[in-house]
Amino acid sequence: MIQLFNVCKAYQRDQNALSDVTLKIEKGEFVYLTGPSGAGKSTLLKLLYCAERPTRGQILVNGRNITRYGAARIPYLRRNLGIIFQDFKLLIRRTVFENVAFPLEVQGRKRFEISKKVYQTLKNVGLEHRLNYYPLQLSGGEQQRVAVARALVVDPLILLADEPTGNLDPEVTLDIMELFKSANARGTTIIMATHNRNLIQQFPRRIVSLAAGSIALDDWPQFRSPAGLTGRP
Amino acid sequence: MVLRAGYFLKRALRNMRQSPVLSLASVATIAVALALLAFFAIAVLNVQQLTASWGETLAIVAYLDDVPDDKIVKGWVDDIESYPEVAKVTFVSRNAAFERFRKRLGDDADLIEGLGPEVLPASLEISFADDWRNEAAIASVVERLRKDHRFNDLQYGQGWLEKLEAFLLLLRVSGSALGGFLIFAALVIVANTIKLTLYVRQDELEAMAMVGGTSLFIKLPYLVEGALQGLLGGVTALGLSFLVFQVVLQKSLGSLLLITGIDTIHFLPPVWQGMLVVGGSLIGLLGSLFALRKFVRFGSS
Numbered sequence: 001m002i003q004l005f006n007v008c009k010a011y012q013r014d015q016n017a018l019s020d021v022t023l024k025i026e027k028g029e030f031v032y033l034t035g036p037s038g039a040g041k042s043t044l045l046k047l048l049y050c051a052e053r054p055t056r057g058q059i060l061v062n063g064r065n066i067t068r069y070g071a072a073r074i075p076y077l078r079r080n081l082g083i084i085f086q087d088f089k090l091l092i093r094r095t096v097f098e099n100v101a102f103p104l105e106v107q108g109r110k111r112f113e114i115s116k117k118v119y120q121t122l123k124n125v126g127l128e129h130r131l132n133y134y135p136l137q138l139s140g141g142e143q144q145r146v147a148v149a150r151a152l153v154v155d156p157l158i159l160l161a162d163e164p165t166g167n168l169d170p171e172v173t174l175d176i177m178e179l180f181k182s183a184n185a186r187g188t189t190i191i192m193a194t195h196n197r198n199l200i201q202q203f204p205r206r207i208v209s210l211a212a213g214s215i216a217l218d219d220w221p222q223f224r225s226p227a228g229l230t231g232r233p
Numbered sequence: 234m235v236l237r238a239g240y241f242l243k244r245a246l247r248n249m250r251q252s253p254v255l256s257l258a259s260v261a262t263i264a265v266a267l268a269l270l271a272f273f274a275i276a277v278l279n280v281q282q283l284t285a286s287w288g289e290t291l292a293i294v295a296y297l298d299d300v301p302d303d304k305i306v307k308g309w310v311d312d313i314e315s316y317p318e319v320a321k322v323t324f325v326s327r328n329a330a331f332e333r334f335r336k337r338l339g340d341d342a343d344l345i346e347g348l349g350p351e352v353l354p355a356s357l358e359i360s361f362a363d364d365w366r367n368e369a370a371i372a373s374v375v376e377r378l379r380k381d382h383r384f385n386d387l388q389y390g391q392g393w394l395e396k397l398e399a400f401l402l403l404l405r406v407s408g409s410a411l412g413g414f415l416i417f418a419a420l421v422i423v424a425n426t427i428k429l430t431l432y433v434r435q436d437e438l439e440a441m442a443m444v445g446g447t448s449l450f451i452k453l454p455y456l457v458e459g460a461l462q463g464l465l466g467g468v469t470a471l472g473l474s475f476l477v478f479q480v481v482l483q484k485s486l487g488s489l490l491l492i493t494g495i496d497t498i499h500f501l502p503p504v505w506q507g508m509l510v511v512g513g514s515l516i517g518l519l520g521s522l523f524a525l526r527k528f529v530r531f532g533s534s
Contacts (some may be wrong), residue, residue: 079445
């Protein structure tokens, strides 16, 4: 599903945000991207949705080399992705319904199809009773659930989440993780950047740990003891 | 895309509702710039019409020292009327000239009490066809008449004619320059005002790009918004200039302008009115286009 070959990204000369990253993620996998701040987690995600271009190396998504995608092709790549951010990035002047409907409008879907799909997705995240609310009328957890609904409404092949639970309390974090788990169970590949070790312990999945722009660890924690996990960077 | 025109129009109207102050600023900027342009156009139009009416009175007057008999005069009139430039030749006898002078003096006619028609010369008044009311045609007729030797004293207001033509040229050039400047200024101000609205909505633009909106999809509502604001600006400018035309030019200054020989003040003709409104839309559209150029990006390279 996703392959990175010797990918480097430098924002400034001689300062690599990512160095020689080679990584393969299969369809339907759930991968945690971990590492300290500045390790390159967000950069790696940005490369996958073409917000940044690699300085060197090749990136394949769903069999297509997206490394040199022009501006005209990027929107079509993103229509197969769901992207979630720590700060939600919701449209504050639009209602919950409109926020979730937005990606479908962009794709030119019919109105009745949009209404049906949005309602279903909001029901899945438990927000069908907040359809006409504006984001600022919701709690942080609810806002993030709207963002998850917006990402999932298009049935994305890949879900990219950049610290999606970073601003949320532990209870809400579990709710969000349950949503990710069920999306993953339906076949969506999930790459989630986080440095929440407790979360990884509670929902053990493959970990790709970055340190100073390089892969320091690529492992399957379900085969390790929780103590071993927490002992790693 | 055509089927989705309603969607883009709805979004444009919604954007305007959500940022009423900035929208009003754009509309007002376009309205003021176009209204200034409209006032100038009204001025140019009326001065042109005034000078055109002055042009209609352009004539060569050939003064006759001695008055030949009617038959000879008739021959001269026919001769000159055969020139393609000439519309009509009128013989003004000494008596007719004296009578005309008396009438022009009005209440002061007693100044010429005791004088007779012999003090004024008879003349031939040569008026020009519509297409020949210009300096070159008049000079050409004058030259031919001079060669004739029958008419030595020819008057045709040469200096005035040159000044009139230069004035008209100046009016057109300065009108074009000022118009161009006003349109450019409106364009820059509108582009900057729309840029402000885009700063406010940067999150929205970013979110659109993140969920796969194409460049056209993202830009179109803003372009429609710009065009709508321009349209409103154009209509407001038209209304404003009509109001000023009615209240100031026709009612307040009407009697003053009569003194200068302007009996009717004209408003912009329908085609110009249409151009003002369409021009407003174009300014809004171009302003949005310039503002959007640097805003919609899909990521750094």
